[in-house]
């Protein structure tokens with residue numbers, strides 16, 4: 050079995066999409082093994098997105114991600130990382146198929162409501178960063 054780090058971004062929380070997003074993972078058959086609502090610091094978010102630090106949108110991304118609380122979650126089940134990414138849709142919501150979370154609920158890359166780990170090793174790193182206290 051596999052675990053992935055899924056995070057509802059501040060706009061997803063503010064728009065009231067937390068329940069809808071959790072329901073999709075539950076109904077698909079994934080198991081929730083950790084969850085918390087938290088206001089992340091810029092330093093913490095810079096670590097989370099450290100691979101993107103050279104990008105022109107990096108400062109805007111950190112500001113967006115620090116603009117309100119996020120819902121940090123770990124979901125567990127078969128092929129969770131790849132299936133989670135498929136459920137999210139593409140980075141650019143306009144390239145996301147209807148039926149995906151981004152394809153159904155947003156239209157801006159800079160306000161794309163949800164994060165999902167892109168590989169098993171990044172999932173491990175992200176879970177350790179967001180849940181240093183461990184899982185359930």
Ligand code: ATP
Nearest residue numbers: 101106110139140158159160161163164165166167
């Ligand atoms: P995430 O890591 O948040 O799940 P992703 O893996 O689909 O998204 P990344 O390339 O890792 O995409 O980019 C991280 C986030 O940075 C994107 O989800 C988006 O919010 C933001 N981002 C990416 N590219 C751009 C861009 N060109 N302009 C503005 N924001 C961007």
Ligand code: MG
Nearest residue numbers: 164165166167
């Ligand atoms: Mg990414």
